[in-house]
Amino acid sequence: MRIRFWGTRGSIPVAASAAAIRGKVGAAVTRAAGRRFETPAALDAFLDELGITVAGTFGGESSCVQLDAGGDEYVLCDLGSGARVFANHTLAARRGMPAVYHVFMSHTHWDHIMGFPFFMPAYIPGNVINIYGCHAWLEQSFRRQHGAPSFPVEFERLGAEVRFVTLTPGQGHDLAGFRVTPRRQRHGGDSYGYRFERNGRSVVYTTDSEHTLDDPAALQGFAEFLRDADLVIFDAQYSLADSISLKEDWGHSSNVVGVELCQMARVRHLCMFHHEPTYDDAQIAAVLAETRRLEEITRGDHAVRISAAWDGLEIEL
């Protein structure tokens, strides 16, 4: 199974500024001073050496993650602005062949649905789009943004067959080749995490989820949802201090709580997700380095691999 990240930024899409790009180019040129690259491979090796903060970026598309189990149908979590990039990539690869898409929605806040009006497969007859979620207003949320006064094309004019399917939290569902279990999370209007299981592998997508630290039973319950997962995609938008002071009840979590929950649940790989939109690449990289250090100094008999998602990242399970 391969996990592809098409959008990893929290709350609102962002783009690197001209000044940021100029800074990266300047840093790369400075580091390259006096060096020659005789082959494309040598240049690639140098760019790898520079790392994501100079030679790349964490990206700025909002939430969209693909679970690719090798079948002909597509499985996504959320339809943030990253869904537009996924759709364009997929349409080009399929050369117009219709397809079935399965989308699991964490919730219907704007940054998680805003990619759908630009999701080209929705306009093409022959495609089937199944949108799963646990909110009663799931369909209404999509229809409301797709038409006047928010958008020029009415939902009814979509060419694809779009189906909305309500799932029951806490119950396992056999969908799109996975055993899928949703769990209600603490967020304004609620959000839902999803545990996906297939052939002995498990991935948990848990974004826009705040955790109450004064309730050990609730934390333990959530750890059970993550138990022994191969990969946990975790909302780590805030620092712990922010999440329990200024931004308390804003519905997001922190890197510190992510590490603690994954240690409790003996998760193999924690991938931080839904990055703070005010952070630049250097700040996200600093959070990653600090989180790896936290995992190291608090580790018991179980090590958790720590990474930070970026637009374009692929993780093979």
Place this chain on the structure above:
Amino acid sequence: MNTSARRFADVVVVSIKGRVDQATSEALKAELAPHLERCRPGQDHVVLDFGDVDYISSAGLRVLMLAAKQAKAQQGFLALAAVQPLVREILEISKFTLVLRVEATVRDAVAAASPAGRQALDNG
């Protein structure tokens, strides 16, 4: 985890020993409550001696956040002191060093709190 308190004039030093985690954070909250109630001008300054704390979890940090909020609301003086390197790293990673006053030693914290407290501490 257990605590003990010593008074130096108008400064109370609460020494905490052990791990502050999910299992012990509520006990710490309860033990700090009477000291925090008096953490205000004209009553006590409060110093939390972390010299014997070897781990603090998010639940424990939450207790410190609540203590800092209460002290600030009461315009009182609250500081951590003698924090071990590992716990100091946890405070930095969680950005609590931006919220809490952290002094290198108990004497530094007591001195920052009040001259009378420092004198009482130095006089033993």
